[in-house]
Amino acid sequence: MLSKEQNDLVTQTGPDTPGGKLFRQYWQPIALVADIEDDQPIALKVMDEELVLFRDQEGKLGLLGLHCPHRGGDLSYGRIEDGGLRCVYHGWVFGVNGKCLEQPAEPPGHTFCDRIKQKSYPLKVLGGMIFTYMGTGEPPALPEWECLIAPESHRFISRSRERCNWLQGFEGDIDPYHLSFLHLALNRAKTGVGTSAIGPFHEFFTKGVPRMEVERTDFGVRIYAMRDLGDQSYLRLSNYVLPNIAAVAGGAIDGDGYMMLWHVPIDDVSHVKYQLAFKRSQPVDIEKEKADAVMHWKLGSNTLPERNATNRWMQDRKSMKEEWFAGLGSSFALHDNWATETMGPIYDRSQEHLGHGDKGIVGARRALLQAIEDQAAGGEIPFHLGERQAMKDKINEIVVTSLLAPDKDKYREVFQDLLAASNRKAAE
Ligand code: FES
Ligand SMILES: [Fe+2]
Numbered sequence: 001m002l003s004k005e006q007n008d009l010v011t012q013t014g015p016d017t018p019g020g021k022l023f024r025q026y027w028q029p030i031a032l033v034a035d036i037e038d039d040q041p042i043a044l045k046v047m048d049e050e051l052v053l054f055r056d057q058e059g060k061l062g063l064l065g066l067h068c069p070h071r072g073g074d075l076s077y078g079r080i081e082d083g084g085l086r087c088v089y090h091g092w093v094f095g096v097n098g099k100c101l102e103q104p105a106e107p108p109g110h111t112f113c114d115r116i117k118q119k120s121y122p123l124k125v126l127g128g129m130i131f132t133y134m135g136t137g138e139p140p141a142l143p144e145w146e147c148l149i150a151p152e153s154h155r156f157i158s159r160s161r162e163r164c165n166w167l168q169g170f171e172g173d174i175d176p177y178h179l180s181f182l183h184l185a186l187n188r189a190k191t192g193v194g195t196s197a198i199g200p201f202h203e204f205f206t207k208g209v210p211r212m213e214v215e216r217t218d219f220g221v222r223i224y225a226m227r228d229l230g231d232q233s234y235l236r237l238s239n240y241v242l243p244n245i246a247a248v249a250g251g252a253i254d255g256d257g258y259m260m261l262w263h264v265p266i267d268d269v270s271h272v273k274y275q276l277a278f279k280r281s282q283p284v285d286i287e288k289e290k291a292d293a294v295m296h297w298k299l300g301s302n303t304l305p306e307r308n309a310t311n312r313w314m315q316d317r318k319s320m321k322e323e324w325f326a327g328l329g330s331s332f333a334l335h336d337n338w339a340t341e342t343m344g345p346i347y348d349r350s351q352e353h354l355g356h357g358d359k360g361i362v363g364a365r366r367a368l369l370q371a372i373e374d375q376a377a378g379g380e381i382p383f384h385l386g387e388r389q390a391m392k393d394k395i396n397e398i399v400v401t402s403l404l405a406p407d408k409d410k411y412r413e414v415f416q417d418l419l420a421a422s423n424r425k426a427a428e
Contacts, residue, residue, distance in 0.1 A: 024135035043076035062096030065119035160295035173246035176225035184325035214363035233408035249402035258400035
């Protein structure tokens with residue numbers, strides 16, 4: 001449970017909020033490279049700021065304030081020409097760095113242009129995604145997460161727009177026990193679970209006694225979720241990477257790769273979820289992944305998934321008897337969409353009642369509140385890479401798994417073995 005004030009701190013990410021100031025100290029994904037292949041500027045909103053993303057004639061990417069500093073024309077309707085983006089209202093031109101390059105209505109020799117600077121943010125491309133840094137000061141290094149540097153054939157990105165606060169979406173990612181209900185297939189033969197979605201350990205989600213442990217790390221929080229199955233244990237290792245990334249097991253990739261999910265606020269009542277799944281040892285079946293990604297959202301569009309709030313997610317009572325526990329179809333992303341949107345636009349966490357199974361969520365919120373406080377006090381914030389090599393090396397400590405551990409009490413040894421393997425691989 002959080003107080004009203006704490007709930008505001010962890011849910012608000014506008015430019016003048018403490019949470020927004022923390023989020024802006026980290027690179028955030030705002031688009032996919034594929035989004036701008038047709039050279040169409042795109043209007044988008046990130047953390048309550050209206051922006052336009054475009055590619056100039058030389059192929060350079062720019063992210064500027066959406067409204068022209070002349071008299072507010074919408075630059076996403078602009079023309080790509082003459083070294084930048086030209087506003088179609090009175091023809092001012094802006095380069096990718098926000099510099100004003102032309103003001104056709106001004107007399108020759110004028111210097112007005114030199115005094116105009118449109119808001120702009122730096123961009124970096126990695127792993128098929130476009131990241132921006134909207135914070136103050138020199139940007140830190142963009143972390144080279146394993147999923148971002150995996151070969152293109154070994155990763156799959158999907159994206160959805162969620163009509164609720166970012167934290168609701170994120171807290172679902174690091175909540176391992178909802179797998180036993182929300183995503184439960186009643187009939188594996190009929191639903192095909194085991195070959196897709198959450199992988200080969202689905203049958204353990206309903207067995208044994210749940211147990212959870214949480215530890216603080218340099219990057220955020222590590223979460224051990226277990227089910228004691230007698231003399232062995234089903235173990236899931238998930239991670240909260242501050243401020244808004246979950247690294248969790250998922251897809252038919254257990255023990256090989258994993259998923260990283262970024263929940264990037266559009267504003268306080270909606271966000272974009274970027275989900276990047278990768279395999280280490282082999283290519284991902286991209287066609288199959290595409291077919292499963294029913295939530296895939298085109299940047300800037302207003303379209304809803306077929307199942308949505310207006311049709312009560314087409315919940316099917318017949319399916320609830322024979323196929324799926326929740327009767328919401330087979331897409332896990334859509335199940336999560338139902339769970340998080342129906343909580344309301346910004347869930348009031350002073351009303352909740354948390355138990356043992358919510359320990360990961362409690363740990364993550366503590367880490368986030370602490371980071372917001374540290375940022376506001378001008379202190380050091382977690383995993384802000386800067387030029388610090390020691391921190392960059394911590395990327396290896398993001399260890400994700402879903403496996404059967406031979407001894408139910410040996411889960412920390414299992415983690416240590418996986419960490420050693422991760423460090424060895426990084427040193428190769
Ligand atoms: S509003 Fe953009 S040039 Fe006038
Ligand atoms: Fe889920």
